[in-house]
Amino acid sequence: METLKNKVGRTITAIVVIILLLVGSVGYIAWYNLFREVPTYYESTEEHFKYGSIGTENAEGIPYWIWLVLPRLFPEKLPGSGGYTSLGLTWEEGKETPVGISKKTIGFPRQGITCAVCHTATYRKTAKDKPVIVPTGPAIKFDAQSYTRFLLESASDPRFTSNYILPAIEYNHEFSFVEKLLYRYLIIPQTKKALLEQQETLAWMDSRPNWGPGRIDPFNPVKFRTLGLPLDDTIGNSDMMPLWNQKQHQGFALHWDGLETSLTETVNTGAIGDGATKDAINIPGLQRVEEYITNLDPPKYPFSIDSALASRGSKIFDSNCASCHAFGGEKTGTVIPIEEVGTDRHRLDMWTKQAADTYNEFAEGYDFDFDNLRKTDGYVSVSLDGLWLRAPYLHNGSVPNLIDLLETPENRTNVFYRGYDVYDPENVGFVAQGSEAEKVGFKYDTRVAANGNQGHLYGTDLSSGEKKALIEYLKTL
Template identity: 55%
Template sequence: MSNTYPRPGKWKRILGVLVVLVALGGGLVWWTLFREPPQQLADDSMEEYFKYGSIGTEQQDGIPYWIWLVLPKMFPEYLPGPGGLASLGFGWEQGRELPVGFSKKVIGFERVGVNCAVCHSATLRETPDAAPVIYLGGPGNRVDILGYQRFLFRSAADPRFDASNILMEIGQVYRLSWMDRMLYRFLLIPATRKALLAQAEQFAWTDSRPDWGRGRIDPFNPVKVRALGVDPGETTGNSDMQSIWNLAPRVANGMALHWDGLNTDLTEVVLSSAIGDGTLPKALPVKKLTALEKWLMALPAPKFTERFPVDSALAAAGEPLFQDQCARCHAMTGERTGQVMTMDDPDWQVPGADAGGRPAHTDAHRAEMWTPESAAAYNDYAAGYDWDFDYFRSTGGYVNVPLDGLWLRAPYLHNGSVPYLTDLLEPPAQRTQVFYRGLDVYDPERVGFIAEGPDAERRGSRYDTSVIGNSNQGHLWGTNLGAEQKRALVEYLKTL
């Protein structure tokens, strides 16, 4: 009887073929899903990196590029108006495929994520018909971050979010290869939908809070939920996006960072900001973020006089008023500038009270949101990595911020509750109670973005100061000045 089993030499050849096939298959999977070549940008400048560079968000939250591209066309009803993603207030440079603050990176396939500039780039128009000017490092005065997230979540929940519909839309603008069509049909589209619906559940707590609106964000409750495993409870952290220019003197003078001074170390703030945007610790590009930190240290605040004239004589009259009324807490070298003030601080007790005789305190919700439990969890978050966190804390108050570039930081106060600088020098009862945030047409007289009228209502988010977290009470310094003194002080503040 003949032996039907392969001879030893044949077994080796079969085994060799299998090894080759497994290696090829593994290589194909790696190439298709995990390879990570260096990101290609238009140039090697840090400015380009700030606008479009990857901070690592693509690994966890990145959306396959072609899906991201066609969603606005497929689901315009989930956007606030015509114009695709531009209707959410993202700044777009002419000829660029992505808005400022978005990155495209290959991790197996092209993925779109966000970076620091999505919240830290302001836009301004001198007239309604003018093209917007983008100011890097400024607060994102027009962007609706929660609106963008909800657009993605609602699109994913729509029954039309399926492989056939999405591939048909992609086919209108680009011809995918057969392999890419199979990848999108059987893996990327179903996986993206699943991931977005899971993320929608993570953000369900936002439905029980006031909307963030344009130019605002709850920066740390998402971190508590997604990264730290800390229950947000009933807290509301809605606050204005901050400017991040002139960081060098802030560091040199030991100033606390964030509205409530929850950290005093700039490196920790930069790294944790990337985590807050959705970067996993293992994907954190520490070297690139260190270079970005160095670049931001030297980024200057824009000057009002680059766009609008200043009455130099009136500004000169306002300077001594600033030194008397404001400098101690708001000059770059003021003795209390960059320090946290709690509401029981004696310096907070300034002349003026509400109708009940109580001090007109600043809205406390943002400060109360960042609890000692949250700070401790963040300080433990990076255990096991070469970098770590040590300086997170809960302060229960707000930082006296320097006023560089103040003219472009409207609306004012930590929660953006006062639309104009001229409003801020009035008692709270006389400040604008309801207005619209998000129009970037500038009013150089009142020093802020136009916040009323048909254009503001159509393009902006309604802001009601009676809503939780939106109070415009507090900061009574300067409210007792005479009309001419206020005019002079405002004119000087334009020059900072």
């Protein structure tokens, strides 16, 4: 005969087991839907560069389904039609995200940014052509500031609620019961909260000149947010740089002012600057990026070149430019003091010794530690490989084309439009004037703070015949 005691004991055990199972499955469901990481892998290194995760989804990634429908729900906050492409993103046919946006599941699908969002160029030979996409080239159209503002302004809109967003998502995607509950009560409200918090940490942008497409203030966000340094009033607006052909840049100082000397650290700080955390940063994925940018050749000039004229130009280059810009030149890839090069100094003054020292302490104890950040006193005499696609020129992108760069500053263009990707082989740069450029582009005024087009007088005193030959040669680089 079973005793009462035994019976009670069995019942209690059963209840405990059921509770544990319930808690366990709720725990499992929560883990599965909120934290389970599904690694992404792209066989092709180019695809990895364009779409592979660098670890920015965990902390700064927006839930993919919400991100996808925002342009449809808040089109009035975008500069034009075409959703995210109106902000200069390039969307290849058949892809789930534009170039430079990753999609990774951490519980639920999230998007993040990759190096390619700023480091992929496009150009068109004529307005009728489809854009040619050049991975590792400097982004010409992407307006990172307007993109960020679009997301933040959408989040501050009172309509950013589950009731408004869920039906739009369900148009593309069928939710499971649990998923829908999580989106309604947790994921959508939390996304709004996180974006509004981010808005506060980016408020400093609003008191400084706009970046415009193809430019960002790369290190003020790092100073104020990542490193927690006090706000200052510096403006660091600078042009995107190309990443190709690092094999020939060994030993060159990196970034416009040479604030780094190690390529690996530059790659990893790139990911931290984009929002990867110390724990989520994808180091193996970044090693692949580093190999890719090391071995990739610069793109060739896509129009015809007069080779006899170019070979005359090469001699002019040798006597006027090679010491600072040719591979093997005595000063190539080194920091030229600001007093000597004479270009706008805002970008240089944005970076401080305190910022360099703090960043060098940032990842102490991690295996990707930083040690080579520093403060310099000028700008790097950058290598000119793939020069034709680096326009507009100089660190702040203040000179629209090579013809202008060889003019003295008084004769350089003061107002032009950037962000239009049709190429202008006459002037060697992008089309920067005229109705189409005005319609699509951002009005760049060299009289605005940090936009100055002064300095770099090298070659400005050559004769017009010599300049013509020199420019023909520069197309071959």
